[in-house]
Amino acid sequence: MGDSHIPGTRISGGARSRTLRIGAPLVVLSVALATASIQTADAAPSAASHTLVAVGSVAPAPAGAETAPAPSDSTTIDVDVALQPRNADELSRYAELVSDPKSPFYKQYLTKEQVQLLFAPTQSTVDNVTAALRAQGLNPRAAVDDGLYIPVTATVSTLKRAFRVGFTGYRLADGRRAFNATAVPKLDGSVASAVRGVVGLDDFMQPDVQYRAAGGHGKRANISPAAVASQSSAAHRNGAVPALCSSLTTTIDAYLTQNGYTGKDGGTYYSPTALASAYGYVKRLESGDDGQGVSVAVEEWEAPDRQAISEYENCVGSHSKVSYVFDGSGTPVQPTPDNYVGVETAIDTEAVAAVAPLASIIDYEGSDYDNTFTDADWLENFAKPVSDDIASAISISWLIGCESGPVDSSLENSQTTTLELAALQGQSVFAASGDNGSEGCAEPQLNVSDPADNAWLTAVGGTYMQGLTNPTITPWNDSFDTSATEGIGLLDNGGATGGGVSTLHSFPSEWNYQAGFIAPGYSDVCGAASGQYCRQVPDLSLDGDWRSGFPLIYYADSSGYDVLMVAGTSLATPILAAITALADSSAKCAATGPAGFINPLIYDLARDPATYAATFNDETTGNNAYIPSGYTGSLYQAAKGYDMASGLGSPKAQTLIPALCTGAAWPGGWHVGRNRLGEAAQQGQASVDEAITAEKAEAAGKR
Template sequence: MLDPLGPIRTPRTRGIGRATTLAVVTAALVAGAGLPTLATAQAESLTPKRVGSAPVVPHGATKSTAPADITQIDLSITLQPRDQVALTTFVNAVSNPASPLYKHYLGTGEFGKRFGADAATVASVRQALTAAGLHPGEVSANGLTIPVKATVAEAKKAFDTDFAGYKLADGSTGFSNTKAPAVRGDVAGKIAGITGLDTATRATPRNVPKQKPKPAKVKPNAVAPHNINANPHLCSDWSSFLGSQGMVDGQNYYSSGTLATAYDMNNMPDGAFGATVAIMSLENYSSAAVNEYQSCNGTKANVSNVRVGGQAGAPDTANGEGGETALDIETVASLAPGSTILVYQDANTEQGLVDNYSRIVNDNRASVVSISWGRCDLVRGADSTLNLILQQAAAQGQSVVAASGDSGSTDCYRYGGTQDARLSVDNPAALPYITGVGGTSHSGSVPSSFSTWNDGQGAGGGGVSKYWKLSDADNPAGSVHGAGYDPTVCGAGAGESCRQVPDVSALADPNHGYLVFTNVDSQGVWYSIYGGTSAAAPLWAAIVATANSSVACAANGPVGFLNPALYKLVGNTSVFNDVSDFSSNDLTASGYFGGSYQATGGYDMATGLGSPKGRGLIAALCRQLPSQPAGSFTSVSPTRLLDTGVPGAIPARGNTSLQIAGGNDAKGNPNGVPAGVTAVALNVTVANTSGVGYLTVWPTGKAQPVTSNINWVDHSGAVPNLVTVPVGAGGKISMFNGAWSSPARVVVDLLGYYTPDTAGANFVPLAPARLFDTRYGDANNTAKAPVAGGADISVKIAGGKDAKGNANGVPATNVTAVVLNTTVTRGQGDGWMAVIPTGGAVKSSNLNWTDKKTVPNLVVVPVGTDGKVTFHNGMGGQVDVLADVFGYFTSDSGAKFHVAGPKRIVDTRYGKGAAAPGQINGNTLHINLNDSGVLAGATSVVLNVTVVNTHGDGFLTAWPGNTTKPGSSNLNWMGVNNMIANAVVVPVHDNSVDITTNSPADVIVDLMGYYSAS
C-alpha cells in the first residue's frame, strides 16, 4: 500500500513473480472484499490532478529561450476556505441592505480565524508540497495563502509541467508553464489556485490617451489648498496655456473643478476627509508630477506609496509608463481632495497582481480600492484566487471598483479563435465581487446628454462573462438583465444568472478626457488628456470615499461591496444619469466580431446602471444603511473598568481593546453592562504621559477613525475626558495611543450605557446654564472660596437653581442623572475630583489636574435621593470649581441616543467645516449639521471639541445655532500652544450649533452621536 502522506510513486513489481502477485491478490479477495477496494481508492486519491488551466499565450508574444532550471521562482498556493458556502452567505448578508447582518463587517485580521483554511488542510497541503520537493512557508494571516520557494527544475517535477520562454510585444521577456499544474489528488480539492509559474501574462492599463504625453514649459502657479467646502480648480497659468492651444475646459478636456461640477461633487462638506482610497498600480510613476497637479489645483490629498514588490525607479513617461497611476491619483484628488491615497505598487506579473490584491485587502487600511488594470476574460490565470481575495474585501466592508475595459463587447478580439473568445468581457471587472465601471461620453460642466463611449477606436467594455455566475436570490445584480443577455454563455441554471458587465459607468471618452500631469523634468511638466474606463473607475472610487466619510455613512461603517445596494437603485434618476439613447459599445465598424449591447432604460451592458449623480448617489447609499436603534440610558455609580498601570501602558502608536458588554470591572467582578448595548458613556483618563499625543476610542471591528478623544502636551500629567462611544464587535471598544514615543497609562471608568429598549432614561437638553463658580460665589450658597483638599461641595440639581438664583431647568422628580460641564482651575499642587450622587461612595475620579492647570470635563452623574450632586476634592491642595448644566435624563419624556460616529466634522486648521482655514477668535463658527438628512431630527448632539495652537488663556463656548450666546463655557485652557479636549452635549437649533472662543485658537470637532425624539 502506498504511504498516503508520502510522494507519489509507481509501485514496483520487481522481485515478485506473476504467480506470486496473483496469489497475493487472490488471498486478499478471499480474506475480505474491502481490502483491495481500499487500496485502489487510496491509490486513486493520490493520482495527480491538475488545478486551474494552462496560461494563454500573450497576444503578440513570440517564443524565446526557456528559463534555466536554476531560476528561482516565488509561488503562492491559495487554499480553499474552510466553508465556502458559509463565506458566500456571510458576504451576501453583510452587503445586502435587506439583511439584519448588513454592515456587520469583519475587522482586520478576523477573516483568517473565521474563514481561513483549517489547520488540518494547511498541514496536509504543506506536507504534500514538501514531499514534492518544494519549500513551503507558513500560511498567511488570512489563512488562505502558503508561500512557496522553488527553482524551475523543482517546479517542473512537482507540478508535472514544462516551461516556455516568451518575448512580449513590448520587448520584455517572461515565461509560462505549458500545462496546468498537477498536485497530489488527495489535496487537489483543497487548493483554489497556484500562482507564480507564469511571468509572461501581464495586465494592461485600461486608459486611452488622446495623445502621447508631451512637455509644456508652464510652471503651475500654486493655488492655496481649498479642498474643504470649496471646489478644486485649475490654476490660471495652465488654464491660459491650454486655452492658447485651442482647448476649452469641459469640451476638449476636463479640469478638476469642471469634472467635480459635472458630477455634482463641487463644494462637498469635507472632501472625503478621513477616507482612504487604495490604488492598485503595476508600474512606477512620477510623484513630482502628482505634486505639481495638486499644487496647480489647490488640493491636498495625502498620497503615499506602499511598495509590495517589484523595483522602484524612474518611469519611462515618454512612452506612457506612469500615466495610468498618475491618472488614478489625480482623479481621486480632484473629487476627494481631503482623502488619503495609498498607492500599492508591484511588478506586472501574475504573482505581482495576486500579491498586490492580497496586501491591499489584508492591510485593510482603505475602505475603497480602485483598479485600472485588466486583461481579457479568456486569460483566466489567477481568477479563483482573486475572487477569494475580493470576497475577503467584501467581508471587511471594502468597496472595490475596476475598469471594464476599452474594447467594447469584444475584449478578447486579439486572441482570435471562436466567437465566444471574441465576444467577451474584461477581467477583473467580470469577477462577481467587484463593481465593473464602464464608459460614457459627455461634455460641458453641466452635461445635457450622456451616451455610450464608442468612438470607433475604443468603447466601454461590457457584455456577459463566460465563466462567472451569480445567484439571483443572493445577489440582486443577478436578477437584472440587460438587452442582449444570453444565459447560455456561462451555462446558467435555474436561479442563476451569468455575470454581466459593467455595473455602472462614467466619463471615458478621450475626446473630452481628463487632464493629467505625468512627469516633471527640465523640459517642463509633461501632460496628456486621458480617457478610457481606467479614468471612470477612480472617479467612482472618489465618490464612494466621499460617501464613506459622510456623517450619514460613518455611523455604521463604509458602504462596502457596492453591487447589492446599487442594483436596488436601478432606474433611479436622482442617483444615476441613465443612458437610454440606444448607443452601443459594438466595435464591429473596426472589423472585430461585435455584439450589439445598446444603452437602454434601466440596466444595460453598454453603460450599466448609468453614471453617478454625486450627492444623490451618496445620499442613496447612506440611506440604505440600517437605522441605528434608538438608545435609552442607564446611569450607574462610577465603576472602574480598567487601569493599565504603568507596566501595562499602551505603547506609542499601539492599541488595545476592552470588553464592555458582559465584561468585568478592574477587580474581576461583572461590570453589569448587558449584551446588546449600543453605546457606552465612559470617563477615560490618560496618565504618565510625556511628549505630545492623543488617544482615540472607537468601536472594535470598525476602521480606526480620524478622530481623537483626549489630547496632551509635554508633562500634561493626568488628562481626563468623557467618551461616548458605540460598542463594537464582540461587545468591545478599541483604544489607540497616538503618541510617537511615549506610552500612555489609561484609566477607564463606567458612567452608564445605552440599550435599544425603553427600560432606561431619555435625554432632555437644556440651554447651558452656570450652576456655581467658587471664584465668585453664587445663589446656590456656594462660598467665594476654593474647595479645600478632602472637602466637598453639594449642590441641589433636581429642582434647584442656577448661579443667578433662577430655576436651572432640571425638574424635581423623575431625574435619574444630569450632564454637567465641570472645570477645575488654580489648583494648588496636583489633584483629582470625583463627582458623585450625594450620599454615594467615591470609586473613581472625573477630573485630574497638575499644579495651577485649568482642566474641564463633561460629567454624567446620577443625582442623589435628595436631588443633589457632590463634588469631592480628593487631594490635599485647594482648587476652584465651576459647573454648568447641559441637560438631564428622565423616564418621563426626552430624546433617545443614536450613534453617528466617531466622525470629524470640523478642523479649522484645514478649513474643514469652516468657510476657510483660520483660527476662531471671537468670531462665531456656525456648524450646519444637515448631512444627508441623518441629523435632521436631532434635538442635541454629542461632540468632542479640541482646541490647539492657543495664543494664551481662553475659553470656548458651544450653544444652539442662531441663538444668543450663553454665559457659560465648555472648554477652558491656559497658556500658549496648548492642546486640550472636552466632550460637549449641545442642543440643536435650526439644525445647527455655534461655537466661539474668546482668544485665538484652532478648533477641532468630532461627532459622537445625537439625541432625537424617535
C-alpha cells in the first residue's frame, strides 16, 4: 500500500449512506449508546468459549457457473475481516438526522474524531480480533478505514486452515475462471460478535467501467505540451469558464469525422463551455465561484495517465490541483495509447476539472482487477475517501456487479456503514447507475447495479442532450445502435441508462425520502414490510449519451496526445459531483454547511411542483429497456415526475446549487463538529443525550 501527498483535512464548508437493515427504529440516540461504547463494544476474551463460530456469509455461485478446478493452495488472496461499527442503530439514525432538511440537526456533521469516538470499533476490540486472527495462523495488518477492516493477505492453503473452509473453482457464463469458499468462515467465539464477516473469499464480482465512446480508436494530436499550454486562451484565469483549446477542437472534429459524425459543440459533443451553458452555472464560474477550497474524490481501479490529465487541464484552462493516492497492491498496468488503461480515470478527473476548475481532485487508485481481485480489493478503496474525510464530494463511476449476481451480504453491509459515515461527515457520494439499462448487467432480466442500489448515496443516470440553453433532454437509450463501443472494444451495441427497483435495499416507513415517488413499473421485489418501499434508482440524470458526449485526452507523451469522445453514466456521475462542489465552495454553503447526503433534500424540492420545475428538467418520454440483453419488455418508461429511466430528471444548476446550501446560517460561519452534538460527543454520551433533548425542545418552541 502507498500514497502521495493529498490536501489537508476539511475544516469548514468553504474548505471542504444503510445495510440490509435499513429499517432502523426511529429513536433518538439513547443513553445506551455510551454504555455500549464502553462495555459491549469491547470484544475482549473472557470466560466465553473459544469454540470456533461461523461469522458472516458466503456468496452464492452465480447463475450459469460450472464447476472447475479449485485455485491452487499457493494462490494468494486479499481478504478483509470486517468489524461491526459501535452503536450501529444510532449510526443510522444520526445519519438520517443530519441529512434531513426537516430535522433540527440538519447539517450538524461530526468531525472524524467525533465519528471515531462514537461509532468506530474500540482499539481493544481491534486488538482482540487481531490477536484471534494470529492465533488462527494468519498475519493480519493494521486495521484501516476507521478501524472497520482488518486486511489479511494469505495463500488459499492458509485461509483454509484458519477459517475452516474449502475452496471451489468455477467457470462463469462469460468464460472467466473464478473461485469461492465452500462454507461460512469460522472465528474464535470470544470475538465473533465483533465481526461482521470476512470479505473477499470469492472473486465473482469484478469492477466494471461505465462509459461508451463514439469509436474504438482514439485520434492523435501531434503537438508538444508547450504548444498546448500556449493555446490556452488568455481568458483562462481564475474565475473563467474553461474552454477547449484549438488543437483539441481540431482533433475531436477529425475523430468524429473518421467515425461518421459532424462535430458540433452543444450537439454532437459538449465542451466545458457548453456544459456550463446547458446546466446553467456559467455566471457562477464567471463570478469566480468555481470550486475553490473544496476537494472532489474520484475512485478508480486502474492506473491513471497523469500527463494526459495535465494536458487536458492546460488545454481548457482549468486550475484544479490533482493528487494521486495509490491504495492497492501489486504493480498496476500502465496506460498506453492502445490498451485504454486510464480512460475511466481521465473521464472522471477531466469532467470535474471542466466543471469546477478550482476544485482540488484526489484520485484514489485501488488494485487492478485481475484473476485474484476480490471484494476486499474493492472495499478498501471504496471506503478510503470516507476514512480520509478530505473530499466533500465523492464520485464512483465503477460497478462491482448487479443484484442478480452473487451478492455477499457482508460486503453490502460494509458499504452501507461506510456511506452512513460519509453522511455523518457531510460528504456527498455519487455512483453511476450503469450503462446497460434496466437490465443492469446485460442479462435478459430486470437488474439494478451495485453500489448505485444503495439508499445512502445518489445514483446518477444518463441522458441524451441537445442544445446550449434550455436543451432538449431525454433518457439515454441508444441500445439499438451498434456503432458505439463500451469500455473500448468490449461490446459494440450501444447502451442505455441504468435504473430499476432494488431487490436488496428498502426504506423504513418513518424515513423514506422517496415517499410519494412511486415510478411506473414499480413492484415490491425487495419484499418490503407493510408500509415500507424498495429503493428506486436513479435519483438524478445528466449527460451520458456518447452522441452528446465529452471530448477528453486519455493518453499523452512528449510528442502529443490521444483523444476520445466519451459518455455513459461514468460521465454523468463526476459532472454531478462537480456541480455539488460548486455549491460547497459557495459563500452560502460556507455559512450553512456543505451539501452532504443530498437525496432527502432533492426529493423535498421535487414535492412542490413550482420548485420541481425550477430545479429540475423532468424527462417524460423514452425508456431504458436494453435491447441487446435479450429482454423483450419495455421497462422502465419515462413519465411526468419521478421515473426509473431518469429519476427526478436533470439539474438546473442555477437553482439547485443555492438549494444545496439550504440550512440556517451559523454565526461566524459553519464549522464541522462545532455544534451541540459534535461537542457533546467528545464529553460523553450523557451530554449527547442532553444536547438532543435540549435542541428538540428548542426546535419545538420555534414552531
